Amino acid sequence: MLRRSLSAEKRSNEVPKGHFAVYVGESEKKRFVIPLSYLNNPLFQELLCQAEEEFGFHHQMGGLTIPCSEELFIDITTHLSRA
Numbered sequence: 001m002l003r004r005s006l007s008a009e010k011r012s013n014e015v016p017k018g019h020f021a022v023y024v025g026e027s028e029k030k031r032f033v034i035p036l037s038y039l040n041n042p043l044f045q046e047l048l049c050q051a052e053e054e055f056g057f058h059h060q061m062g063g064l065t066i067p068c069s070e071e072l073f074i075d076i077t078t079h080l081s082r083a
Contacts (some may be wrong), residue, residue, distance in 0.1 A: 001041075023065045024073040032073065038080050047076065 002059050009035050022030040038044045056065045057066050066073060 021063050023063055024068065025070045027067075029065065030070055031079070034077060038077070041080055041083070043076055044080060047073075 015033055019033050020036060021031055023031055039048075043062050047068060048064075050068070051064060051066050055065055
């Protein structure tokens with residue numbers, strides 16, 4: 001049982017091929033793993049522009065941080081997954 005939970009924790013930090021991790025949230029950052037194909041979408045590119053304006057190329061979380069609420073991000077990615 002312990003081995004299983006430890007391996008599950010290790011897997012949760014891995015990013016599957018064709019995906020990337022981002023951190024989203026206003027006060028507490030939550031990690032999301034999303035498809036690389038989102039990078040081509042103008043709606044997602046707008047989020048990237050906002051991230052660049054706010055953070056430049058330095059992200060405190062060690063990964064890409066998107067400066068929007070978790071709810072907005074979920075709405076956007078839900079829309080993108082349907083497209």
